[in-house]
Amino acid sequence: MTEEDKRQLNIFEARFRQLLYQYDLLKQQNESLRRILLQKEEEIKALQTRCQQSETDYANLKAARIISINDDESHDTKQRLAKLVREIDKCIALLNG
Numbered sequence: 001m002t003e004e005d006k007r008q009l010n011i012f013e014a015r016f017r018q019l020l021y022q023y024d025l026l027k028q029q030n031e032s033l034r035r036i037l038l039q040k041e042e043e044i045k046a047l048q049t050r051c052q053q054s055e056t057d058y059a060n061l062k063a064a065r066i067i068s069i070n071d072d073e074s075h076d077t078k079q080r081l082a083k084l085v086r087e088i089d090k091c092i093a094l095l096n097g
Contacts, residue, residue: 001009
């Protein structure tokens with residue numbers, strides 16, 4: 001083996017070691033990114049669950065508000081009808097009297 005061959009072999013070995021080192025770094029970075037991705041996916045699932053729960057709560061609150069308004073309106077309507085009945089009774093009393 002000539003001196004030039006040894007030099008080429010040393011260069012090749014150095015580049016190969018550098019390649020292995022970069023491969024290990026990329027492998028570690030890839031694993032780290034996979035962990036982060038899994039965490040983010042879990043966060044997304046949790047937020048989707050919260051969003052669905054909030055939508056359900058909003059729909060329930062909206063329905064309760066509508067029912068509450070209808071109850072108030074019903075009470076007001078009953079009071080108006082009672083007032084009209086009293087006025088009609090007064091008119092009838094005046095006509096009879």
